[in-house]
Amino acid sequence: MPKRRTAYKVPKKFSIARARLAQRLISERVLEEDILPPHICYAAGVDLAFLDNIAIAAAVVIEYPSLKLVRKEAIIVDIKFPYIPTLLAFREVYPSYVALKHVGDYDILFVDGNGKLHPFKAGFACHLGVIVDKPTIGIAKKLLCGKVGEWYGDKAPIFLNSEVVGYALKTGRSKKPIYVSVGHKITLETAIRLTKAFTKPSYKLPEPIRQAHILANNQKAALCENTV
DNA sequence: GCGACAG
DNA sequence: ATCTTGTCGC
Numbered sequence: 001m002p003k004r005r006t007a008y009k010v011p012k013k014f015s016i017a018r019a020r021l022a023q024r025l026i027s028e029r030v031l032e033e034d035i036l037p038p039h040i041c042y043a044a045g046v047d048l049a050f051l052d053n054i055a056i057a058a059a060v061v062i063e064y065p066s067l068k069l070v071r072k073e074a075i076i077v078d079i080k081f082p083y084i085p086t087l088l089a090f091r092e093v094y095p096s097y098v099a100l101k102h103v104g105d106y107d108i109l110f111v112d113g114n115g116k117l118h119p120f121k122a123g124f125a126c127h128l129g130v131i132v133d134k135p136t137i138g139i140a141k142k143l144l145c146g147k148v149g150e151w152y153g154d155k156a157p158i159f160l161n162s163e164v165v166g167y168a169l170k171t172g173r174s175k176k177p178i179y180v181s182v183g184h185k186i187t188l189e190t191a192i193r194l195t196k197a198f199t200k201p202s203y204k205l206p207e208p209i210r211q212a213h214i215l216a217n218n219q220k221a222a223l224c225e226n227t228v
Numbered sequence: 229g230c231g232a233c234a235g
Numbered sequence: 236a237t238c239t240t241g242t243c244g245c
Contacts, residue, residue: 047235048235083235085233086233086234088234088235112234113234113235118234124235138234140234141234141235142234143234144232144233144234145233
């Protein structure tokens with residue numbers, strides 16, 4: 001009788017090793033193909049604001065092509081996990097997931113944070129995208145890793161291990177670009193096209209993220225007033 | 229070992 | 236992300 005053993009060791013408590021294992025499993029589930037409706041009507045966006053150890057998670061739904069805000073919900077959750085570069089998802093995924101459940105259905109999701117533009121190709125956008133199982137686009141305002149390639153008009157590829165994992169994209173009137181990458185169920189090309197489609201000419205960020213950010217901060221301000 | 233490092 | 240005022244320009 002052969003000796004029975006586990007395929008690999010799975011730590012029971014949190015550890016960097018366990019987090020990396022989770023990220024590897026997440027990255028293996030990410031689908032970089034367009035599995036989305038032929039015509040996008042609604043795009044959801046999520047963003048968080050913090051106050052001590054609590055997070056205010058805001059989720060919104062933007063209609064296309066009007067780019068009007070049609071749904072918005074915010075929730076409050078206690079936060080224990082700290083912000084650690086490359087492990088952002090472990091701090092923000094749960095609140096985001098809960099807030100998203102309150103805005104109903106949508107065709108695509110915009111997340112503020114990277115998708116595959118991550119050291120282990122498992123950024124926050126991949127993590128959340130796989131969990132909610134929706135076409136997801138990652139939008140970051142700063143470069144986490146990788147090297148910016150040659151610019152072609154308004155965009156430049158981001159290389160990581162000689163592989164294109166995202167694009168720097170100049171939107172609105174901003175000199176600084178935003179960084180677009182695949183979260184889940186979408187190709188990089190479509191992610192860029194939809195990011196542009198959901199971004200108003202005068203703003204740098206796509207509406208789903210911009211509106212979610214505004215809502216999160218408004219809710220935080222309202223919460224502070226009630227505390228005073 | 230050192231520096232960098234989404235939100 | 237958060238702490239913070241004014242300010243330059245379209």
